[in-house]
Amino acid sequence: SSRPSKHFIEQAIDADLAANKAQGVFTRFPPEPNGYLHIGHAKSICLNFGLAKNYNGTCNLRFDDTNPSKEETEYVESIQEDVRWLGFQWDSLHYASDYFGQLFEWAEKLIKAGKAYVCDLTAEETRQYRGSLTEPGKNSPFRNRSPEENLDLFHRMKAGEFPDGTKTLRAKIDMASPNLNLRDPVMYRIMHAHHHRTGDQWCIYPMYDWAHGQSDSIEGITFSICTLEFENHRPLYNWYCESLGIHHPRQIEFARLNMTYTVMSKRKLLQLVKENHVSGWDDPRMPTISGLRRRGYTPESIRNFATDVGVAKFNSTIDVIRLENAVREHLNRVAPRRMVVFDPIKLTITNWPEGKVEMMNVVNNPEDESAGTREVPFSGSLLIGSDDFREEAPRKFFRLKKGGSVRLRGGYIIDCQDVVKDDDGNIVEILCTYDPETKSGQDNSGRKVKGTIHWVSADPAVPVEVRNYDRLFATENPDQTEDGKTFLDNMNPNSLEVTTAYAEPEIESASAGDRFQFERLGYYVVDPDSDAEKLVFNRIVPLRDSWGK
Numbered sequence: 001s002s003r004p005s006k007h008f009i010e011q012a013i014d015a016d017l018a019a020n021k022a023q024g025v026f027t028r029f030p031p032e033p034n035g036y037l038h039i040g041h042a043k044s045i046c047l048n049f050g051l052a053k054n055y056n057g058t059c060n061l062r063f064d065d066t067n068p069s070k071e072e073t074e075y076v077e078s079i080q081e082d083v084r085w086l087g088f089q090w091d092s093l094h095y096a097s098d099y100f101g102q103l104f105e106w107a108e109k110l111i112k113a114g115k116a117y118v119c120d121l122t123a124e125e126t127r128q129y130r131g132s133l134t135e136p137g138k139n140s141p142f143r144n145r146s147p148e149e150n151l152d153l154f155h156r157m158k159a160g161e162f163p164d165g166t167k168t169l170r171a172k173i174d175m176a177s178p179n180l181n182l183r184d185p186v187m188y189r190i191m192h193a194h195h196h197r198t199g200d201q202w203c204i205y206p207m208y209d210w211a212h213g214q215s216d217s218i219e220g221i222t223f224s225i226c227t228l229e230f231e232n233h234r235p236l237y238n239w240y241c242e243s244l245g246i247h248h249p250r251q252i253e254f255a256r257l258n259m260t261y262t263v264m265s266k267r268k269l270l271q272l273v274k275e276n277h278v279s280g281w282d283d284p285r286m287p288t289i290s291g292l293r294r295r296g297y298t299p300e301s302i303r304n305f306a307t308d309v310g311v312a313k314f315n316s317t318i319d320v321i322r323l324e325n326a327v328r329e330h331l332n333r334v335a336p337r338r339m340v341v342f343d344p345i346k347l348t349i350t351n352w353p354e355g356k357v358e359m360m361n362v363v364n365n366p367e368d369e370s371a372g373t374r375e376v377p378f379s380g381s382l383l384i385g386s387d388d389f390r391e392e393a394p395r396k397f398f399r400l401k402k403g404g405s406v407r408l409r410g411g412y413i414i415d416c417q418d419v420v421k422d423d424d425g426n427i428v429e430i431l432c433t434y435d436p437e438t439k440s441g442q443d444n445s446g447r448k449v450k451g452t453i454h455w456v457s458a459d460p461a462v463p464v465e466v467r468n469y470d471r472l473f474a475t476e477n478p479d480q481t482e483d484g485k486t487f488l489d490n491m492n493p494n495s496l497e498v499t500t501a502y503a504e505p506e507i508e509s510a511s512a513g514d515r516f517q518f519e520r521l522g523y524y525v526v527d528p529d530s531d532a533e534k535l536v537f538n539r540i541v542p543l544r545d546s547w548g549k
């Protein structure tokens with residue numbers, strides 16, 4: 001995709017570079033390792049890594065692992081895999097926890113400068129003292145402790161002398177500030193908790209705001225890009241850097257990605273996994289990167305989607321159709337075609353020579369000549385989708401009907417003569433003749449038919465398991481619920497339909513991760529659940545959107 005003009009972040013970067021306020025574009029992607037990445041993170045990844053690339057700068061991957069209680073190594077590993085899979089490579093890998101020592105020293109520096117103090121208010125009291133948007137805050141009774149006393153208490157906090165929640169270190173800013181974040185924000189809290197990297201070394205942990213900007217600063221980040229919720233944290237970000245007199249990155253906020261029919265909060269995604277509403281973080285219906293990967297999305301389609309939705313200053317909700325269209329658009333260009341029949345019905349060519357099999361040469365991808373051709377066996381015993389046949393059909397039905405004609409893709413024109421029914425009156429076989437003058441690519445018959453349908457030769461058709469996935473949620477805004485309901489009540493009860501389909505023999509050479517267009521049906525990927533006995537396919541997207549209709 002191409003964009004006509006630069007977005008507001010690029011414009012801000014251009015201005016800072018021109019004014020010599022920044023010496024290059026150094027960005028970072030800073031996930032908290034408390035869950036798997038989702039499509040919203042993908043947008044942030046594409047933005048941060050994309051800017052670094054376009055401006056010849058660098059982008060770091062930094063784990064924002066300052067909260068020991070929710071973080072796990074499993075997440076650290078999945079995040080790296082996901083970033084690489086999206087096609088990006090970080091300049092260097094960091095952990096905010098690596099900066100705990102430096103942050104501690106900087107906290108001492110602020111204490112000595114009279115800009116931070118140890119406070120004994122409980123969490124609840126701290127909240128009450130903070131006031132509200134309409135009410136100024138009140139100074140903590142501990143606000144005027146001397147730097148010496150504060151330093152002593154702070155060291156004792158670190159040494160583990162005090163139980164959880166009994167003391168905090170707070171920045172001494174302004175309890176009357178109209179910005180609540182500046183009303184003496186907490187810098188450290190006491191938590192006797194095991195950390196996935198630092199173990200039991202620390203029992204005080206820095207708050208997000210205290211850790212984040214300083215980590216940016218240590219790494220020489222020039223543009224610290226984050227989502228809009230942090231806009232009113234920016235004055236605090238700036239206050240910390242200025243008070244310490246350290247390298248001062250510029251924080252710029254953009255609107256987070258929200259998408260219809262999708263929940264994006266890690267807490268809710270975790271709940272879906274923990275309560276087994278899905279098969280795992282990589283369930284093909286999940287909006288996680290690992291879910292999208294297993295679903296069959298390509299990295300390129302996700303990057304194109306991120307570019308297409310752009311970067312905005314105001315929150316909005318993107319139609320999930322744009323994500324689905326991005327993968328359609330990409331796979332239309334690159335996915336080889338295969339003929340696969342769902343819900344099959346037997347079609348016999350009555351004038352076909354007994355036992356003859358003819359190999360038809362069929363184009364793999366009409367959008368890509370270099371994809372070449374393949375051989376598809378054609379015989380007198382075929383399967384077609386029962387949807388493609390009507391005994392009696394309206395005039396506009398251009399598939400096969402009794403007395404009608406249709407082209408078999410890559411094969412011949414056939415004329416339907418009759419049907420065979422079982423005792424209950426169900427059609428069990430369609431009887432046709434083929435027209436030998438109409439072979440695809442060599443047709444000089446002058447015959448024109450309106451419809452083309454796909455087919456497979458019944459012997460040997462390859463049975464495959466097909467998992468037809470649909471949207472996980474049935475409502476446009478799953479987060480919106482009536483009283484007494486939760487987002488779980490908005491789940492789509494029909495988001496997975498498993499069926500057996502019959503494929504042309506070429507399918508047997510496919511392996512996990514291979515993507516195809518099943519002619520006239522949709523895009524499919526080979527799932528890792530496949531084995532030597534049976535191939536399993538996930539539907540990535542149907543060929544056309546059927547929701548909005």
Ligand code: ATP
Nearest residue numbers: 030031032040041043044226227256257264265266
């Ligand atoms: P959640 O609220 O779901 O836990 P988070 O923002 O806390 O998400 P982080 O791991 O802290 O998750 O996010 C890492 C980076 O990805 C941050 O810079 C964050 O702003 C960005 N990010 C997270 N969600 C989105 C989103 N929906 N759209 C764009 N960027 C996002």
Ligand code: MG
Nearest residue numbers: 032034266267
């Ligand atoms: Mg979070």
Ligand code: MG
Nearest residue numbers: 030031032064
């Ligand atoms: Mg976060």
